[in-house]
Amino acid sequence: MSDTTLAEVTAELAALADAKVRAANEKRGDDHGVNLAKLRAIAKRLKTRPELARQLWDTDDTAARLLAVLISRPKQYGRHDLDRMLRQARAPKAHDWLVNYVVKKSPHAGELRLAWLADADPVVASAGWALTTERVAKKPEGLDLAALLDTIEAELADAPDRLQWAMNHCLAQIGIDHAEHRARAVGIGERLGVLKDYPTPPGCTSPYAPTWIAEMVSRQ
Template sequence: MSLSKKLSDILSQINDTTTKLGDLRRIAGDIKKDHEMALELWSKGIYLARQLAILIMDKKLLSQEVIDSLDQDIQQHPQEESLQLIDWLMANQLSKDKKMIALMESWQNSPSKLQRRIFWYYQGRQRWVGQTPPANSEKLLSSIEDTIEKEQPEVQWAMNFAAAQIGIFQPEYRSRCIALGENTGLYKDEIVGKNCTPNYIPEYIAIQVAKIKK
C-alpha cells in the first residue's frame, strides 16, 4: 500500500468529536514506529493527527533542531492544544531516551516558553512517578522562588507543579514549598472540579501527602 493511501486510511479513523486518546494509542499500536508516517501526519496541521504522529515518531531521529521546528508548529495551535501537544511529546518521546532527557535538562533558560515548561514539568514528573528525588531540589526551589512570578503562565504552571512534587515527596522541603505557594498565591482562587486536585500548593501538598499516608 502506498504511503498516501496509508495516510488516507489513518486519517479516516480520526474524528475530532469522537476519537479519544485511547483510540489514538490503539491506532499507533497497529502502525508501530513509523517516522516517515509521523512526519506526514504532522504536516497536516491537525491536532489529533499530530498527537498520533508523536506516538509513532522514532525518538532516535529527534534532535534540538527537529524539536525547535515541532515547537514552532505547536505554538500555532490554540493554547489548550499547544500545551497538550508539548506535554504529550515530553511524556511519550522525550522522557524515553537518555539523549532527549539531557536535552530537556538544558532547557531551563530556553528562549522557548514551551521548552522551559517541559524542563520544569519533567523535574516535577521525576518525583511524581515515584523515582528517588534527584539531588537538585535545593537549586530548583531557589530558582522557582526567584523567577516564578516573572514567568509566562505556561511555565508558571510547570514550576508550580515541580515545587508541589518536591514538597510532597521530600518532607525536608515541605514547609518551604507551602510558604512559596502562600507567598505567590498562584491558583489560590482557582475553581477545580469534583475529585480534582487543586494547583494551589498548600492544598495540593496536603491532599497528596494524606493520600500517601493512607
C-alpha cells in the same frame, strides 16, 4: 499495517474530525476535532512506525502530530530533532504528549532539560520544567532542590500561564517527595497564592501547591 500510507492515515483522521470535539478542544488551545480514544485506536493498530511518524509530524496538523507521537520510537530522534519538534508543537496537547511520551524516554532528555530551562521562550522553558519535575520525582540525585525553590519563589507569580503551570507542578512535586523541603514548598505556595482559586471539579486535586502537597502526602 506496515503498508499504510500517509495519505490513508490523514484521510482517516479527517473523516474522524467532529465539530463538537473541536469546539471543546479549542477552549484548551488545541486545534483538532478527533476523539482521543479513536486516535489511540489508530495508533494501536499501526503500532510503532518511525518513518510514518516523521511524515505525520511534518503535516503541521495537530491530530496527525498526536498520532505521530503515539507511533514514534523515542530513540529515533536526535537532540536537534526533538528541539525542532518542541518549538513546532504550539498546541498544548501536542507539546505535552511530545514531552511525556517521547522526550522523557529519549537519551537526550538530560541535556534538553538544561537547554530548555534557560530558553527565553516560556513555552519551551515549560518543557524544561516538566523534565525537571520528572527528575524531582524519579531521579533527584544531582538536583539542587533548594536552588530550584529559589527560582520558583522568584519567578512563579509573574510567569506566563503554561510556564507557571509547569513551575507550580515542580513546586508541588518537591513538597510531595522531599520532606526536608516540604515546609518551604508549602510556604512559597501560600505566600504566592498561585492557582489558589483555580476551579477544581469534585473528586479532583486542586493545583494550588499547599493543597496538592497535603492531599498527596496524606495518601503516602
